[in-house]
Amino acid sequence: MSVSASFDLLLRGGRVICPASGIDGAFDVAVRSGKIAAVQKDILPSSAKEVVDVAGQLVLPGLIDTHAHIYQYVSGRFGMNPDMVGVRSGVTALIDQGGPSCMTLPGFRHFIAEPAKSRVYAFLSAYLVGGLEGHYYPQLYSPEGVDIDATVKAARANPDIVRGIKAHAEIGGFARWGIRVIEMAAEIGRQADLPVYVHFGQLWGLPESGANGEDADTILTRVIPLLKEGDVLAHPFTRHPGGFINREGVVHPVIQAALDRGLRVDVGHGSHFSYRLAKMAIAGGIVPTTLGADIHGYNTHVPAPAGTPDQHEDEENHPFAGQAKFSLVQAMSSMMALGLSLEQVVPMVTANPAKMIARSDEIGALKVGMAADVSVLTQRPGRFVLRDNENTEVIADSLLQPAFCLRAGVRYDADASILPEAVAA
Incomplete structure (x- = not known):
């Protein structure tokens, strides 16, 4: 020396x-x-x-996870310790998808973003309740639970953390309320001038009254026209109804048109991911823009926070149950096992996520x-x-x-x- x-x-x-x-x-x-x-x-x-x-x-460049769930304790079993999925897993930046809302963002800043060793950003939930365990409480995610003005105001006031808006387009919500929630989320994105990250694939389950005439295969066709350049279509390889592959086993024709006008695709790997459907989508020309890991306490079997209701403990047949252990780097290996090259995958976790949140001068290089x-x-x-x-x-x-x-x-x-x-x- x-x-x-x-x-x-x-x-x-x-x-x-x-x-x-x-x-x-x-x-x-x-x-x-x-x-x-x-x-x-x-x-x-x-x-x-x-x-x-x-x-x-x-x-x-420091890896960027575009789909994290790190509002620990507040979002129940979903919320992971940020540094466990961040720097202690080789990942330097995390984008929480819909954990904080306009009401809970101050807590996210003080208790999560500021103490974390990892960089922390968030796509603000379009819903006032944020990323609670909505599969148990879908009634909280109705149009009445969205406040456009308050969410836009919070996003504009916190540009250092809030880099987008999170919403869901799935058959359980459509069966209950139709398309109104997504229309409201798209309006938040337009007014805040931020990308909207849209979950596709069934999430909440159907109400007792059934699908109410809704068809999961029509959701993409109806939602994509509401979205703008830079918005993100998530879970292209989902194993649940309402994803990129329709019931005929082919990629929805609207997808390529969406990509041509500047929409992006995030893998959102996690427990929704299907190799079977991913092979079909990639063969149909779908190469994701970004690769979010979508790690949470259900698909990693992290012990439940103290006080979690007993109903959350039964995971044997839970829709989110999955890998006992997982990481963003493992998701990279997953993409390569599907035939994508290392050179194709590295931009998905570096330069492309930085561009997605308009922070290319800060991270990703x-x-x-x-x-x-x-x-x-x-x-x-x-x-x-x-x-x-x-x-x-x-x-x-x-x-x-x-x-x-x-x-x-x-x-x-x-x-x-x-x-x-x-x-x-």
């Missing part, structure tokens, strides 16, 4: 992939005062106070002067079994696993209890 070392930390010898910079190759990454100081070949080790050998590993948010992954060759919630298995010929990340230059090892172990084929 040189007494006059000009860098605090040097990541040396890895494969650096930064889609925003057009970089893919053997480079060293130097950090000074929590910021990227250099991305070059063959930086002298003596120029840094600390050198970390990352030869054989992938060095990426390894550029000199930006905060040193860096994710280091190991790519293990071999044959590994990946399984979805339909118990469909695919074989991956390599597996990505997080090693550690830097958040503003501070190192966090990937030691989260939810990280899955490799299962050899």
